[in-house]
Amino acid sequence: MADGFSRQGAAEKVMPPIFAGPVGEIYQEAQAALKDVYHRCRMGSHLEVKDIQEIVADYLNRMQDNQNMLLQMVMLKDLDPYSVRHSLNVTVLATLLGSKLGLSRKELQLLGVGAMLHDVGKLEVPAEILLKPGKLTAEEFAVIKRHPQAGYERLDGVVMEEVRRVARDHHERCNGSGYPRGLRREEISLAARCVAIADVYDAVTTDRCYRPRYLPHEGMELLMMESTLGNLDLDLVRVFLQAIASYPVGTRVKLSTGETALVIAQEPEVPMRPVVKVLKPRRSAGKIIRLLTNPSVLIVEVDA
Ligand SMILES: [Fe+2]
Numbered sequence: 001m002a003d004g005f006s007r008q009g010a011a012e013k014v015m016p017p018i019f020a021g022p023v024g025e026i027y028q029e030a031q032a033a034l035k036d037v038y039h040r041c042r043m044g045s046h047l048e049v050k051d052i053q054e055i056v057a058d059y060l061n062r063m064q065d066n067q068n069m070l071l072q073m074v075m076l077k078d079l080d081p082y083s084v085r086h087s088l089n090v091t092v093l094a095t096l097l098g099s100k101l102g103l104s105r106k107e108l109q110l111l112g113v114g115a116m117l118h119d120v121g122k123l124e125v126p127a128e129i130l131l132k133p134g135k136l137t138a139e140e141f142a143v144i145k146r147h148p149q150a151g152y153e154r155l156d157g158v159v160m161e162e163v164r165r166v167a168r169d170h171h172e173r174c175n176g177s178g179y180p181r182g183l184r185r186e187e188i189s190l191a192a193r194c195v196a197i198a199d200v201y202d203a204v205t206t207d208r209c210y211r212p213r214y215l216p217h218e219g220m221e222l223l224m225m226e227s228t229l230g231n232l233d234l235d236l237v238r239v240f241l242q243a244i245a246s247y248p249v250g251t252r253v254k255l256s257t258g259e260t261a262l263v264i265a266q267e268p269e270v271p272m273r274p275v276v277k278v279l280k281p282r283r284s285a286g287k288i289i290r291l292l293t294n295p296s297v298l299i300v301e302v303d304a
Pocket of ligand 1: 118119147170171
């Protein structure tokens with residue numbers, strides 16, 4: 001569903017200030033490493049993903065403390081709509097789901113690397129098809145649909161078989177309607193099912209050349225619909241939706257400004273960016289901040 005590689009050149013842009021700090025570092029390192037992998041792929045040279053593995057390990061170490069911040073970054077798409085971020089977003093979302101499922105560190109590592117590299121086969125798809133603004137012809141769609149198998153082959157001898165299968169099976173669907181092999185739920189690994197959910201969610205909530213993005217709550221509804229149709233794993237979608245759910249009114253949060261605040265209202269269309277009222281420090285107590293229109297202020301802690 002997602003083409004993670006549109007608008008590649010734009011990824012050269014400098015990160016906006018919101019990416020400063022430890023979380024920003026994770027993003028920047030991951031972005032640089034992914035760009036390197038793509039570059040080597042395009043040059044036809046041997047694929048080396050050691051950097052990716054190290055970055056995922058490092059990311060998992062830091063993820064626990066920074067989960068809310070990372071999640072908000074995924075939601076703040078308009079600040080950095082570029083392609084490499086799709087793979088990073090899928091990694092954040094899939095590993096968040098994995099951690100809520102109680103996966104072991106080893107399993108999360110495998111899931112994270114699989115998520116980072118899930119669309120690596122897209123590099124075999126000609127840019128004119130990948131970037132085509134209009135509707136694809138049947139032939140063009142057939143070419144796109146080769147990317148899971150192409151990724152699987154590309155990763156031969158590079159990563160573990162389980163990781164390769166994430167690349168091969170992330171477009172498989174639980175009811176057998178997916179591709180390339182029409183596998184059913186029990187034949188699709190848990191990691192591939194997690195990446196499928198993260199992939200669909202990030203793809204539909206990102207602007208594409210042929211349609212505007214869905215808002216987060218619309219993306220959540222679409223996931224529910226896809227799981228009731230039997231495409232996505234319903235149990236996993238439920239856990240995923242809980243994990244990315246909004247902050248309920250009354251939640252105390254700590255902001256990246258150092259202030260403690262209370263969630264006083266939801267933005268129904270953007271659940272991760274509620275309206276808050278500052279409680280502390282005293283001098284700014286009572287100040288109302290609409291996070292939706294203040295993208296540089298992040299929620300860094302819940303129940304502060
Ligand atoms: Fe894909």
